[in-house]
Amino acid sequence: MNNTIMTDAFFASFDSSALDISRADTLPPQCYNDPEFFEFEKDAIFYRAWLVVGRVGWLKEPGDYYTTSHVDEPILVVKDREGAIRAFSPVCRHRAALVAEGKGNARSFRCPYHHWTYSLEGRLLGAPAMDRTCDFNTKDINLPEFKVEIWLGFIFVNFDPDAEPLAPRLTALSEVLANYDLNSAEERRMEGEPRKEPWNWKVRFENSNDGYHANRLHGGPVHDICPSDLASFPVLPAQTAGYFRYNQNTHADASFNPTLKALLPIFPKLTPEERHRMLFLCVPPTLTMFARCDMIAYSMFSVDGVSEMTARQGWLATPGASKDPLYELKITTNINTSLPIFAQDRAVDLSVEKGLRSRFACRGRYSWQEGGQIELNKWLVDHYQAAWNKRKGNGLG
Ligand code: FES
Numbered sequence: 078m079n080n081t082i083m084t085d086a087f088f089a090s091f092d093s094s095a096l097d098i099s100r101a102d103t104l105p106p107q108c109y110n111d112p113e114f115f116e117f118e119k120d121a122i123f124y125r126a127w128l129v130v131g132r133v134g135w136l137k138e139p140g141d142y143y144t145t146s147h148v149d150e151p152i153l154v155v156k157d158r159e160g161a162i163r164a165f166s167p168v169c170r171h172r173a174a175l176v177a178e179g180k181g182n183a184r185s186f187r188c189p190y191h192h193w194t195y196s197l198e199g200r201l202l203g204a205p206a207m208d209r210t211c212d213f214n215t216k217d218i219n220l221p222e223f224k225v226e227i228w229l230g231f232i233f234v235n236f237d238p239d240a241e242p243l244a245p246r247l248t249a250l251s252e253v254l255a256n257y258d259l260n261s262a263e264e265r266r267m268e269g270e271p272r273k274e275p276w277n278w279k280v281r282f283e284n285s286n287d288g289y290h291a292n293r294l295h296g297g298p299v300h301d302i303c304p305s306d307l308a309s310f311p312v313l314p315a316q317t318a319g320y321f322r323y324n325q326n327t328h329a330d331a332s333f334n335p336t337l338k339a340l341l342p343i344f345p346k347l348t349p350e351e352r353h354r355m356l357f358l359c360v361p362p363t364l365t366m367f368a369r370c371d372m373i374a375y376s377m378f379s380v381d382g383v384s385e386m387t388a389r390q391g392w393l394a395t396p397g398a399s400k401d402p403l404y405e406l407k408i409t410t411n412i413n414t415s416l417p418i419f420a421q422d423r424a425v426d427l428s429v430e431k432g433l434r435s436r437f438a439c440r441g442r443y444s445w446q447e448g449g450q451i452e453l454n455k456w457l458v459d460h461y462q463a464a465w466n467k468r469k470g471n472g473l474g
């Protein structure tokens with residue numbers, strides 16, 4: 078018996094998740110936990126969308142490199158001899174060992190297994206004892222290269238060689254972030270290994286731009302400076318690749334710490350209006366940001382499996398912020414104030430993940446304070462339905 082959920086009716090049912098928020102349903106629970114759907118989602122989303130892999134500042138000198146992955150696909154990010162940031166598959170063209178892991182500085186990448194060696198530009202430079210191999214020419218062999226785009230200092234890659242550029246579809250976010258000057262921001266990264274999270278990536282992604290839970294789950298003297306009923310959702314351009322919500326604050330220059338006011342220097346170009354609100358921004362499927370007047374917190378997600386993801390966090394402040402002798406104390410106070418809030422978010426993420434696996438999970442309805450979910454749904458449904466129609470066109474559906 079064929080128990081697949083992958084039918085025309087299932088994909089048509091997504092339409093009701095992309096309606097106006099007053100009418101929309103949440104996505105079917107199977108979109109979060111069905112292994113067959115996850116395999117489909119890799120093709121529909123992760124092999125086509127722009128995926129964040131880091132910040133420009135992570136690579137300083139030619140030869141600097143680091144490795145990461147998305148949906149189990151290893152990625153090597155490197156600054157080449159000309160200073161350009163490039164991304165490759167580090168899978169050796171011989172027998173598939175990884176030619177680079179971790180991070181460092183290299184003049185070339187030598188595969189540890191049989192010592193095939195590749196340039197910073199991905200060309201095979203040498204392969205020992207291959208002189209008796211017929212029709213073998215090192216000049217024909219390169220590491221597969223991925224498209225790279227830099228947006229506000231974030232490095233994105235795309236596995237699809239025909240991908241459309243990202244920035245033209247992020248104009249709304251570029252404009253609302255212009256006065257934060259993120260290209261020149263000072264970065265502080267979370268120390269230690271990134272955290273592995275045991276839930277579907279959409280559970281986390283939805284949580285990160287959900288004005289509805291602010292005063293409920295996080296209700297208390299800190300988070301209440303950014304109340305749910307002061308959330309608002311801009312009209313975004315068609316085909317936008319990102320979305321955001323404004324959240325007005327109860328007072329100007331608000332920040333999450335025991336003083337409830339900015340501790341780090343305020344981004345100097347912010348207008349009075351910008352100093353009176355926070356922004357919650359998303360570039361699905363891998364980047365979220367939370368902007369306040371003195372600091373932007375980002376999370377970069379890597380999806381490892383249907384119920385597995387990794388979150389890399391960091392913070393961006395105005396240049397020179399770290400010169401203050403009290404910087405360490407101030408930024409640590411900001412970060413530490415948010416830790417209990419993160420813990421509350423993680424607890425409900427786990428709870429939602431468990432609930433979605435229940436036979437009794439249903440498609441729910443939205444509050445007006447959840448406008449971000451509709452933007453995510455529209456983006457997802459566009460990708461899901463396009464990939465499903467393409468699959469059917471190929472006779473695979
Ligand atoms: S697998 Fe890389 S040289 Fe053999």
Ligand SMILES: [Fe+2]
Pocket residue numbers: 284290295418422
């Ligand atoms: Fe939260």
